Amino acid sequence: MKKNLTATMALIAAATAAFGMTASADDAKTAEIVLEAENAPYTYEDDNGEPAGYEYEVLKLIDDYLDDWTFNYTVLDYETALAGTTSGKYDLDSGCKFRTPAREEAFLVSNPYNYFFMNLVVKNDSGIKSLEDMDGKSIAPIVATDGRAVALADWMEKHPDIKLDFETLAASGAMADEITSVEDGVYDAAYLSAEQANAILEETGYDDLTITDRVDGRDTDFLINKDQTELQEAVNKAIDALTEDGTLSKLTEEFFGEDNFEVAKELGLRD
């Protein structure tokens, strides 16, 4: 039996060597980064299967800033990405994540590297311009684990006088379906970012829908495996420096057409 075990271990070691993936000497300083696949322009795979998006660019800047860290990238379905970051297979999840109490419980949350603004998508003739106009109206359901659902619930709690009809979904739905359900008249509004809404409207060609001005916003943060405090400190240090010197502001201008950090200040999301 013991012999068998030794033989098995030898076999496994040989197989590992054959795959050429033996551990590097200092893998303490290598961080496995997982980017969520469904999230253009934040994180996605380009046509060549390479990681791409605003957050990938931020992570490359952080990697450059941190001399003693090397980042490896994988792009994965968001559920697997989160499960993998919890289990420690990956060290950091990048997927346009809001800070929520549940996430603070499960992960180390980084400092904000961007801001995410929500708009409403409504029928042209609805007259809806903000969430305040939504009294007695309905919003297309969002999956409960989506940060948008948390942000919306927070807003509703702060505005008890406005009766919004909003329910969360148990299973993951398609974002395009939220807008389609507004087009079909099932719900009065969809709640998502202007970038997301524009991309979907372009795809679907619905021309009787309007995107309102911003109605709310949140900072987005990386989710880091609970044990990786050293990585969290390093990443936060890099984010702070890159925010301070305006690098991230410039990057948001490139990607989103305006300085998201400045807009966040105007909306009272940052000091």
Add this chain to the structure above:
Amino acid sequence: MWRGHELFISSLPVLVEYIPATLFYFLVPTVISLVLGAWICRVRVGKKNALYWLVSLFVSFFRGTPGLVQIYIVFFGLPKIFEPFGININRWDAGIFYVIATCCNFSSFVSEAFRGAYEAIDKDQIEAGYSIGYSRWQCFRHVIAPLTMQIALPNLKNLEIDLLKGTAIAYVIGVVDVMGRADKIIAQHRGYGQIWILLAAAILYFLINVVIELVFNSLTRHYSRHERGIA
């Protein structure tokens, strides 16, 4: 309902390109599991020693837990087993984890198909083999294997069809096959027209399964060729 149907036409040729990948994740576990399954079957029809109980536990576990759970366990758990030895396998291609998990799962089912078939064959045939001077290997090669195969085939056919359909969950750990690619196309379009893209994938899986069925039908004819006159 018809919204996004143009994506059916545009995604079909893209998905066709990934048929070889799907076939890879079907054929590699098939070949490995036929060998491993035959070995497990041999252990399970033999003496009840430690190896017997170990292998029985293995079969029982992999037949009794969901395939998706097994894939996750291998994907997240295997690297943890290697970690203490200073070996980092996290960078292995997701396909390797899928193949490992699937081989464990599939060989368990194959071994049971073989075992059922082996136990059903007329043992007098084996005696007859030895009586005309066959060695153990000759007896296996000319008597046991063909008879077992003949009985196991209908069962194996079902299992192989399940195996092919099962490849469609490999995308959850990042394997890019027909379903993996379909998932990416759906993501690119943010869910717009996803039913049409899935329909394109479904048709491809169906066509592959038609071929698998034809192959098994001809194998069945081959193994039962000596019985035609009797029936």
